[in-house]
Amino acid sequence: MKTADVIVIGAGIVGSSTAYYLAKAGLKVTLVDSRSPVTGGSATQACAGGVRQQGRVPVEIPLGIFSIKLWTDLEAELDENLEYRQDGMTVVTDDEQQIARLSDRVKREQALGLDIRLVHNSELHGLIPGLSPQMRVGSYCPTDGHANPMRTVNAFVVAAQRRGVRLKWNCAAKGFVVENNRLIAVKTVAGELACRYAILAAGYWSQAIAAAAGINLPFQAHALQMMVTARRPPQLDQVLGWVSNGISLKQMPSGGFVIGGGWPGRGNTQTYQTRLLPGSLAKSARTTVGLFPSLAGIPVLRAWAGIEAFCEDEMQVVGSVPGLDGLIMAAGFSGHGFAVGPGVGSLLAQYLTTGELSAMLAPFTIERFGNDFSFP
């Protein structure tokens, strides 16, 4: 007897949202995680919480736009405060050479239907009081924003449970039971769990699980560092980015500024332990003060890191695997999975119920690697 229609492996933003939307679509779902949701060292834990559409590769823009439409109603959908703010995001530059490139990107994204425009000098500084006066141009997308990743994943998990999803923590997946090229169960440390479909959303750790089924995911683990400052009165509504400087900056509703942007730390994928690199922290803090000078002198309260799966082309792997009926990938989001997580979950639920893979997910299938994805 089947224990579930679908087993979702990994309770981060992608797995938890997928489990929720699958259950909403009427499927019998079990969500498993090797530990528990958003535990230390994982990708969602290291997430800066940006909910943006801009700055994605062109093929991901439609997925971004679709996902942000879900975000707009997500707090009502999940009946939880996600600290979601849709106050816009602007990526700025002070570099003459970058202005043309930023302008090209904005035009490209406008053509794809994104509400975004270039803002200059006084308009830019009017939109973002406190921005460094040296900044000259920015790409302003009013429908971008930010949210609290921990709250969001927990809300998806709780809402999924309300809709009947079974939760199994401390239940690491080890591989799959396959009969006649068809997946019939997930092997876990707690035994085999029979299912019709398995969705692999375990971030970097998806690689080892897929390898057990002879599938080669071209992932590398990168530990990304984050910082949060002491609280200050509200002074920054938008998310700020700085072209070519690897900074994303936002102020949380509780008043702390979160500084992210992909600064590297160290991570051990076996133990999930991460180590911060003080030089990297100092440099990102200095750079951030250059972007938003009033941050100078505010202490950094905490810094942390988590391990993200970076795919070789920095795009996620989503969808079915040829030759292995029943396994569906949703991993390798390469540092940009939080905003699109709900969209991917919703579209995967649509895929499993209708058999139609949305065109928005088509660019991300494993087939883009040709035949290289399976081990000889």
Next chain:
Amino acid sequence: MIPDLRLKSHPVLDVSTVGRRHVTIAVDGRPLDVFEGEILAAALWANGYISLGQNPSSGSHHGMYCGIGHCYECRVTVDGEEDVRSCLIRVQEGMQVHIQKFEI
């Protein structure tokens, strides 16, 4: 009236307060009689200032946790300087301490 929460005896440490000199600091304007040279976090705790602020989102309290400068949970405003870790500094006569309140 909050009782003095300091240890009265300890099997190893000398916790005697006999003969120690006193100084006066102010916490949110209220004068507080404390021992000269005492760590500020200890002086606050001993006088009932265990909550040193609240998270404006969740309402949960923070206060001295690690006692060695790592966790930043004991931060207060001292003589106008914000976010001073009270576990890392000693009281001084006339020190003006404010518990940080953060309104959204």
